[in-house]
Amino acid sequence: MIEHAWLIVFGISLLAGILSGIPVMLVLGGIPILLAFIAAPFGGFDLGYLQAYPQRAFGVMSNSLLLAVPLFVMMGVLLEKSRVAERMLMQVGRLLGGSPRALVAAVLLISTLIAASTGIIGATIVMLGLISLPAMRRVGVPDGTASGLICAAGTLGQIIPPSIVLILLGDQVANAYLDAQQRAGNFAPDAVTVGDLFAGALIPGLLLVGLYGIYVVGILWKHETPASAEPLPESRLSDVLREIVPPILLILSVLGSVLAGVATPTEAAAIGVAGTILITAARVRAAGNEEVMPGVVSEEALTARLTPAWLRLAMSLTAAVAFGLVALRMAGVGRVDLSAENIALDGGAALALGLTVLLVLGLAVAVIALWRAGVMAAALYETVKVSAMIFGIILAASMLSLVFRGFEGDAWVHEVLTGLPGDHRTMLLFALAVIFLMGFVLEFVEIVFIVVPLVGPIILQDVDPVWFAVLIALNLQTSFLTPPFGFALFYYRSVAPPEISTGTIYRSVIPFVLIQLATLAIVFLWPDLATWLPDMLFG
Template sequence: MDGSVALWMFAAVCGLLMLGYPVAFTLAGTALLFAAVGTIAGGFDPSFLEALPGRLFGTISNVTLIAVPLFVMMGVVLEKSKVAEELLESMSALLGRLPGGLAISVVIVGMLLAASTGIVGATVVTMGLLSLPTMLRAGYGPSIATGTICATGTLGQIIPPSIALVLLGDILSSAYQQAQLKLDVFNPQTVSVGDLFVGAIIPGLLLVGLYCLYILGMALLRPDSVPPIKTRTMSWGKLLHGLVPPLILIAVVLGSILAGAATPTEAAGVGATGALLLAAFRGEVNRSKLQEIVISTLETTAMVFMILIGAAVFSLVFRGFGGEELIQAFFAELPGGVFSATLLVMIVIFALGFVLDFIEITFVVVPIVGPILLLMGVDPIWLGIMIAINLQTSFLTPPFGFALFYLRGVAPDSVPTAAIYRGVIPFICIQLLMLAALWIWPELATWLPSKL
């Protein structure tokens, strides 16, 4: 087998995803259809599928992936307990009187929500409902207001605890083990979700800083687009009531991981429990709200795990058709070696972000290219953070950036869609600048994990 059938299968999956078919069933269905035709035509060995039951059982029983429903539950609870509303009110009271202060408040609150929930859609919708009307009434330009909200919402992709980092950590851990087997070496140290969480802290904070610098630059160059607002005086007691509880929860969840006192899965359990207690103390927990929380958590978890199962089927059939060997040989012959191979992967991921969701790219592309790049000596933590920031742009790039859709759904009709698209362009450039900085200085992602 020359592997060309595997490439046709990959192209078919991408085409069907662009047409809007469900990710999980597209991955598994297309792969099984190609496997059936290949078996009949004699180009596919069905014994490859004998490993499927073990793969599926390993996915469902993976302790690392238990963090997904727990972090989702933590985010849903905080979304429904009005934490964001109180946070934004507190930060606006502190910074709103400054030019661009309201936009910086949105960025900081979005960062705290990202560190509390890790869910992009929830952050964009919540900030859109709470802050967009206030920003427009204050005289903010529609483009910078919507761009700030969309970009801030995507921080949930890179700032831990991020569900994207949990999924990437699991995939890269498997890829790292595959690379070790092919090199016939054994190293008990492997890349973990905790490593990616730690590695994402400095790039995530730098990204927040770059967002704030852009807003400050707009305040200097075009002060009329980000004017100060009049805010009522707020007591320190109310300010602390809005800021301290979520900060304590974030500190407990991330601090326990950084200190080595808990795994990400254990910290996720602490976070979900802490979020429920926080909501209970605020009087925001009742039977109907708990039912909403459980159903929302179940729907998101079921979606993620169905995609994981579909991805397991796809990767097995792709390997059975010789696709992995074909791509490995292509990368080996590529001029420039590791540099060219990594650059090509980043360009492909960025281009796919215009038409595909981050989950689709994560489960279709990363399992294919991850083992090959790691075999070539790429640092797994650096690669994971680079991919995470690259995938973050997929939420902002038109025409199918999901953050754009989320905000369009809650934005008033007076805000044109073109303004939303224009508003995210500077933030896409900022994210690409962050990618370039990580490329030049890999220590931004690898230094902290090496110390901890």
């Protein structure tokens, strides 16, 4: 116990810092540095570890995947500023009855699509917080239920494909499985691919969404809409289609471009921003950022404040051009071989070039319209502010994990795991418990690259690698919600209004953590939930 005294002080100090009300970014980055310099004179920490931080910070800022963060944030901010996403949620809520439970069901449905299209915790939760929280509060959904739902739904992108966690796990599990099978005498094992993990995680991910839905609808089943809540009037089918079809097409385009291999997550984020600009420009009110509850004013008044018909037509044509470019890309038509000595444009390449010019012109018109309406400037300001908060938390969390390793926290974990007696299922249970605890202080990338190489070569001698990976992914998702250090809570706190306290946020996620643990237990007891679909698809 004495030899790990600094780790104990480390955990207690972080907990005290979080509860003190100091900004989370300062706690995550400041307390580890302070403890490192305090422990160094006593031989408890080697300050040489801190020399690795500049390289870590450079790696974060140069990571092309993280370029998607400000893009997805801007996508959410634009949808919030123009009230497009809120109207979509309201219309889906009306279709389901307009009650608080109908709206939370709509939020879960739409949040699942958004979360799956982004796969990045910070950007997803910020987007959901900006879009869905005001709508749920207006119809009387309690702050605790709304906050918990947003935090939990924002983490779904970690288990529902495509997922960054599954991609990283696919690489590490494949290596560990090969090592394990060679130790067991099998020198020609079947390869484990990321596609296997995507298929394996699909059913458990949908199961988790279903359990979320049962809980949030059930808890609001007898909840009456307060008299002070603004009503959701009935609307015509044409109104519903006009509001919900374009945003849903946008979300499906972002998700589909990744699944079809047309774009990387970062490129998909750029597609999302471009589509959001077109939708916002076609639906922005002439009054800009006015606070108007959709449906409360008359339809005539709303129509009078819409952008001109020619602009809506131009945005629709520009969107059609964008879909045409995607179709050309998926068909493999329109590519230009820049490595050739003489560059020649065939018919497909010339068509693609012309469509690109039209797309740029359409986006330019949309940006000008949004700037004149006062939406673009406000969206850019909010995007910079929120993105800075997200990257600050990421950089601070990187310092936290570095100091944790400097206090030999990873060595302590290794010692415990490798010295554990029992069969492979006992080791798997203990490994999952350790991952759950490590999620309090480490990022999922650190956990994947520390735990899987340590326990994988031993456990995977007798355990299906897809089942193993899906269990870890579900566990890592749980760690994002676990108070007090769940990173999903930090991201939500950065956009939640001041009247929603940190204590309310922490309490709100406890039922969802229990649901995730129940899902983890179900998949542990019935491995076929994770292995059946990959076997059906890939044999």
